[in-house]
Amino acid sequence: MTLASPPQTKPLSDEELRKMNAYWRAANYLTVGQIYLLDNPLLKEPLKIEHIKPRLLGHWGTTPGLNFLYVHLNRIIKKDDLNMIYIAGPGHGGPGIVANTYLEGTYSEYYPNVSQDEEGMKRLFKQFSFPSGIGSHCTPEVPGSIHEGGELGYSLSHAYGAAFDNPDLIVACVVGDGEAETGALATSWHSNKFLNPVHDGAVLPILHLNGYKIANPTVLARMSREELQSLFVGYGYKPYYVEGSDPEAMHQLMGATLDTIIREIKDIQEEARNHGFRKRPQWPMIIMKSPKGWTGPEEVDGKKTEDFWRSHQVPFGELASKPEHLKLLEDWMKSYKPEELFDEHGKLKPELAELAPKGQRRMSDNPHANGGILLRDLKMPDFQNYAVDVPESGKVVAEATKVMGNFLRDVLKLNQESRNFRIVGPDETKSNRLDAVFEVTNRTWVADTVPEDENLSVDGRVMEILSENTCQGWLEGYLLTGRHGFFSCYEAFIHIVDSMFNQHAKWLDTSRDIPWRRPIASLNYLLTSHVWRQDHNGFSHQDPGFIDIVVNKKAGVIRVYLPPDANCLLSVTDHCLRSRDYVNVIIAGKQPALQYLGMDAAIKHCTKGIGIWEWASNDQGSEPDVVMACAGDIPTLETLAAVDILRQNFPDLKVRVVNVVDLMVLQPPSEHPHGLSDKDFDSIFTTDKPIIFAFHGYPWLIHRLTYRRTNHNNLHVRGYKEEGTTTTPFDMVVRNDLDRFNLADDVIDRVPKLGYKAAYVKQMLHDKLIEHKHYIAKYGEDMPEIRDWKWPY
Numbered sequence: 001m002t003l004a005s006p007p008q009t010k011p012l013s014d015e016e017l018r019k020m021n022a023y024w025r026a027a028n029y030l031t032v033g034q035i036y037l038l039d040n041p042l043l044k045e046p047l048k049i050e051h052i053k054p055r056l057l058g059h060w061g062t063t064p065g066l067n068f069l070y071v072h073l074n075r076i077i078k079k080d081d082l083n084m085i086y087i088a089g090p091g092h093g094g095p096g097i098v099a100n101t102y103l104e105g106t107y108s109e110y111y112p113n114v115s116q117d118e119e120g121m122k123r124l125f126k127q128f129s130f131p132s133g134i135g136s137h138c139t140p141e142v143p144g145s146i147h148e149g150g151e152l153g154y155s156l157s158h159a160y161g162a163a164f165d166n167p168d169l170i171v172a173c174v175v176g177d178g179e180a181e182t183g184a185l186a187t188s189w190h191s192n193k194f195l196n197p198v199h200d201g202a203v204l205p206i207l208h209l210n211g212y213k214i215a216n217p218t219v220l221a222r223m224s225r226e227e228l229q230s231l232f233v234g235y236g237y238k239p240y241y242v243e244g245s246d247p248e249a250m251h252q253l254m255g256a257t258l259d260t261i262i263r264e265i266k267d268i269q270e271e272a273r274n275h276g277f278r279k280r281p282q283w284p285m286i287i288m289k290s291p292k293g294w295t296g297p298e299e300v301d302g303k304k305t306e307d308f309w310r311s312h313q314v315p316f317g318e319l320a321s322k323p324e325h326l327k328l329l330e331d332w333m334k335s336y337k338p339e340e341l342f343d344e345h346g347k348l349k350p351e352l353a354e355l356a357p358k359g360q361r362r363m364s365d366n367p368h369a370n371g372g373i374l375l376r377d378l379k380m381p382d383f384q385n386y387a388v389d390v391p392e393s394g395k396v397v398a399e400a401t402k403v404m405g406n407f408l409r410d411v412l413k414l415n416q417e418s419r420n421f422r423i424v425g426p427d428e429t430k431s432n433r434l435d436a437v438f439e440v441t442n443r444t445w446v447a448d449t450v451p452e453d454e455n456l457s458v459d460g461r462v463m464e465i466l467s468e469n470t471c472q473g474w475l476e477g478y479l480l481t482g483r484h485g486f487f488s489c490y491e492a493f494i495h496i497v498d499s500m501f502n503q504h505a506k507w508l509d510t511s512r513d514i515p516w517r518r519p520i521a522s523l524n525y526l527l528t529s530h531v532w533r534q535d536h537n538g539f540s541h542q543d544p545g546f547i548d549i550v551v552n553k554k555a556g557v558i559r560v561y562l563p564p565d566a567n568c569l570l571s572v573t574d575h576c577l578r579s580r581d582y583v584n585v586i587i588a589g590k591q592p593a594l595q596y597l598g599m600d601a602a603i604k605h606c607t608k609g610i611g612i613w614e615w616a617s618n619d620q621g622s623e624p625d626v627v628m629a630c631a632g633d634i635p636t637l638e639t640l641a642a643v644d645i646l647r648q649n650f651p652d653l654k655v656r657v658v659n660v661v662d663l664m665v666l667q668p669p670s671e672h673p674h675g676l677s678d679k680d681f682d683s684i685f686t687t688d689k690p691i692i693f694a695f696h697g698y699p700w701l702i703h704r705l706t707y708r709r710t711n712h713n714n715l716h717v718r719g720y721k722e723e724g725t726t727t728t729p730f731d732m733v734v735r736n737d738l739d740r741f742n743l744a745d746d747v748i749d750r751v752p753k754l755g756y757k758a759a760y761v762k763q764m765l766h767d768k769l770i771e772h773k774h775y776i777a778k779y780g781e782d783m784p785e786i787r788d789w790k791w792p793y
Contacts, residue, residue: 023103025295030099030102035056036052043330056317062093064293066090067096067099072254077357085172087158089156089175091148091151094137104353106143110143140507146368151499152176156188157470157474157477161476161479166201198277199459211307237285245290261286280446280447291307297315371483372517375521379411393597395790400589402434405437424471425488425489426466475523480520489525495545495546522577534724545698548698555671559662560663562661563586572606587632589634611658616640619654630657631702644792666681666705667706668708681710694738696719699720716746728782731776
């Protein structure tokens with residue numbers, strides 16, 4: 001590996017240095033103003049307490065470094081006509097990013113009320129962390145942002161996701177040294193093993209060492225240069241150091257470093273694009289070490305503040321009770337010499353404004369940071385061509401996700417040329433029966449290979465790394481910059497990205513109310529290897545709770561689908577890949593299973609999201625005695641098998657079978673746009689008959705979704721209740737009382753007309769459960785009558 005030598009040149013002329021330093025001062029001034037000021041934005045009169053916000057919120061410590069980098073990236077964009085976006089990993093850098101978008105004019109273009117004058121500056125200051133204003137992070141309201149950073153750890157994976165298949169884009173990603181302590185960030189450094197300079201863009205990681213977190217030193221900042229060098233060379237990077245506190249020296253060093261790095265990036269790309277990919281390049285990165293709270297107060301009340309953790313948030317408060325603090329703030333803001341930066345009307349002086357790039361070369365107006373502008377529809381095959389032939393319900397066996405894999409294979413094939421669709425997952429594509437995709441593509445891999453490797457290619461469209469966090473971050477960055485994708489994962493371990501999903505859902509929800517944000521492709525999850533077919537891996541792999549996490553989010557954003565068979569899965573997948581601005585969660589098993597609906601029936605069923613299965617019901621022309629409802633492939637199987645038991649033993653019992661594909665139809669329409677009206681819900685579930693509901697997940701979720709419905713008191717839900725182990729497939733449902741025998745028993749207990757004659761049937765059901773336990777203990781597999789059961793009617 002080549003080690004970087006610090007550039008020795010001074011690329012900035014005295015005039016350029018003066019202007020860039022002034023621009024940096026302007027950004028710092030606007031940052032402080034947003035944190036503190038309610039009025040008097042240009043300090044035209046002595047600062048008074050009525051000019052100060054009553055609640056001081058925000059973070060100062062990281063922003064001077066972010067502002068410093070921003071002005072230097074602007075310089076190199078103009079110098080080399082670069083296409084670049086900026087990701088601020090330190091989430092608390094929001095006021096600095098807003099300040100820079102304001103300085104280059106974009107903010108006022110998107111929000112004309114925040115004009116580039118004194119009144120506009122006043123509004124800019126007031127709105128920050130203020131009721132009915134904007135948040136303190138790089139929220140969706142901030143032009144140029146695809147990464148809020150409120151939760152740390154995802155900046156670098158977002159950056160790489162944005163760079164994949166974006167050959168002309170450079171993503172400048174600032175990684176805070178606090179953020180660098182997270183596991184998600186530590187893993188994402190390995191994303192360079194997946195970046196192909198032939199057709200991908202470049203990521204420029206900038207590790208910003210300012211020494212401290214909220215109240216503690218950061219680990220990386222206390223490592224020696226030799227240790228850091230070894231660490232990042234080991235990751236495969238070529239680190240350049242920019243270190244110091246003297247502004248003039250730092251400006252020259254950063255200017256020379258960026259000149260060198262951009263040349264190296266271009267050389268890497270030119271070599272690969274002219275001669276083909278030969279070996280993984282050693283991409284450059286920057287390690288920038290600067291004081292926390294740089295240019296702020298050195299001390300407050302006799303305690304060290306600059307270059308210490310005390311500058312992390314608001315460096316000082318109590319301005320009403322401590323007049324010396326008010327004077328300190330005024331002196332601090334005046335140290336930036338605002339009269340040299342803004343004219344008497346508050347507009348940035350022209351000689352400084354000209355430093356910013358123009359139009360969409362501004363990082364705050366780059367279309368890649370508003371990916372919906374660039375989004376193009378996928379070319380889609382007709383999903384009906386992949387249908388499983390189902391001449392009779394409940395008799396044909398197929399593997400749902402394997403059928404889905406054939407469909408995804410051809411989605412990849414049709415979009416190979418446009419390079420706008422990728423599949424991500426933690427080393428589970430083949431395990432999840434999606435391996436048909438390898439007929440048209442391979443796994444992305446630019447690290448070393450050996451002859452025995454299979455399905456690895458520098459041009460692969462399937463991205464696998466054993467880090468759900470990195471997969472999620474890649475996909476989010478890819479979607480937010482205008483492409484499409486699909487995430488396949490074991491159900492139990494999608495929980496690893498609970499918090500990341502949460503942040504993305506919040507981003508989508510907020511974006512929907514921002515007129516200039518364009519809709520992006522939906523985030524699509526396939527959760528398979530699910531709770532009811534993790535009998536072999538045991539308790540640790542048995543958890544359907546991601547559904548509960550998802551349903552907590554706003555109804556306008558989330559969708560949850562539980563297709564019962566392969567044709568329904570095809571219909572749902574096609575719908576999800578065409579959708580925009582949603583998080584779609586699809587849960588489907590990968591094992592051979594009974595198929596229930598032909599394609600025409602599946603399309604109708606999935607379009608409605610719920611339906612009475614007439615072929616499985618016998619209540620036509622009369623009222624049902626009981627409603628047997630189900631959501632999920634295994635609950636559907638067990639429900640049908642229970643119906644079979646009931647019909648054999650109680651021929652006069654009227655049973656209605658209801659299957660739910662779209663979980664959100666259970667909510668009222670006031671709570672979710674897919675919700676059934678009360679009239680339709682009552683028509684399907686009745687107003688007074690017992691409902692036995694077999695559900696894929698935790699049973700209380702169904703109660704939560706339906707508690708307002710007329711017949712909720714008669715609703716009895718069976719689902720997963722944390723009873724699991726390594727056992728047989730059927731024993732898993734038995735342990736959770738979701739099996740056919742317990743479901744049939746539930747019906748007997750709730751249909752009074754069955755009376756005393758049901759006693760013998762109940763005894764038979766209990767005997768079957770005992771027989772089951774003895775059989776699996778002796779043979780290690782389920783009874784043939786369970787394994788081989790098919791719908792008999």
